[in-house]
Amino acid sequence: MQHLISTGDFTKDEILKLFDDARIFLDMEGSEVLKGKVIVNLFFENSTRTRGAFEMAAKRLGASVISLDVGTSSTAKGETIFDTVMNINAMRPDAIIIRHSDCNFHRTLVDYVDCPIINAGAGKNAHPTQALLDLFTITEHFDGQTEGKKVAIVGDIKSSRVAGSNKKLLPRFGMEVVFVAPDCFKSEDTEYRQVDNISEIIDEIDVVMSLRTQLERHNEIYFQSLHDYAKDYCITKDTFGDRDILLLHPGPVNRNVDISDEMLVDPRNKILEQVRNGVAVRMAVLKKLVVDQKK
Secondary structure, three states: OOOEOOHHHOOHHHHHHHHHHHHHHHOOOOOOOOOOOEEEEEEOOOOOHHHHHHHHHHHHOOOEEEEEOHHHOHHHHOOOHHHHHHHHHHOOOOEEEEEEOOOOHHHHHHHHOOOOEEEEEEOOOEOHHHHHHHHHHHHHHOOOOOOOOEEEEEOOHHHOHHHHHHHHHHHHHOOEEEEEOOHHHOOOOOOOEEEOOHHHOOOOOOEEEEOOOOHHHOOOOOOOOHHHHHHHHOEOHHHHOOOOOEEEOOOOOOEOOOEOHHHHOOOOEOHHHHHHHHHHHHHHHHHHHHHHHHO
């Protein structure tokens, strides 16, 4: 049985086929591809965009969706999270979508469930559907010509599961990933080029992917205020000038910290397009894992 735990679970050809389906779903108001299927959302961390996009994707395909409130689940009564998932599996859902703070939690479940598991975010490690929708957005913007494009990922690289997935996925499609961050937020992965400030590479890059500063994931205080951080890392009109650069962000955006108000209404900003694409890509993922692999 195929699952989506990391982007490496899909081959390049599978991803391109996924994108073919996503293009169809973008213009489709509804479908009955998953009619009679039941999809379970199990989020152990807060989420708005990802949870909402998965619910919308499943319902647009005709599935029933059960979104469990983990705060009032049996885990609050002492049941282990593992047993919670096993009990949900016993109810015979057609897919379980899970977000969890443990980077390895999803992978430990695959031998104990009878349906696909979809990783909706794992700790600081991986967020495969976000990376897929980011790639889809870039691919559509450049009419499929991604070879040689350079992507700057800016901000809290160290804590970002979005960066974790994109750094592995984008190079498979010919793109170079460069990290832009202060020392305290830099990746420990030396395989990728890292710079201190975006001004060092602004004339080289085709895409900027800004990230949220995830203060809740840090045990230390690195900046006296977010304003101090923003002075060097907020994406502004001055940052881009008149350059033809695509601006992305996984959300939620901290206004005037990650990206300035002006840039949030700039035509180069494709954040809401990412959100729209995210529903279509997740529809394609659900179709692939719930329906196509049983054919």
